[in-house]
Amino acid sequence: MVRFRFEGAEVTAVAGQSVGAALWAAGVRTFGRNPCDGTPRGMLCAMGSCQECVVVIDGERAEACRAVARDGLVVT
Numbered sequence: 001m002v003r004f005r006f007e008g009a010e011v012t013a014v015a016g017q018s019v020g021a022a023l024w025a026a027g028v029r030t031f032g033r034n035p036c037d038g039t040p041r042g043m044l045c046a047m048g049s050c051q052e053c054v055v056v057i058d059g060e061r062a063e064a065c066r067a068v069a070r071d072g073l074v075v076t
Helices: 017-026
Strands: 002-006 009-013 054-057 059-062
Touching: 002 017, 009 017
Parallel strands: none
Antiparallel strands: 002 009, 054 059
């Protein structure tokens, strides 16, 4: 098991699990907001094609569905 933080809350993930899958398993459905109209964004395709799950991980933009969860990540 690994632990990371999402919006200040601790999330536990299985080693090798994506950040997106770990957030989904933790009950998080909204990862961010559309910058144009404020609608919620989250998992959609779960394979890196749609960009709906883009988050900031340790200061860098990343697709949550493709980023591997690791101990100590800070996700916003």
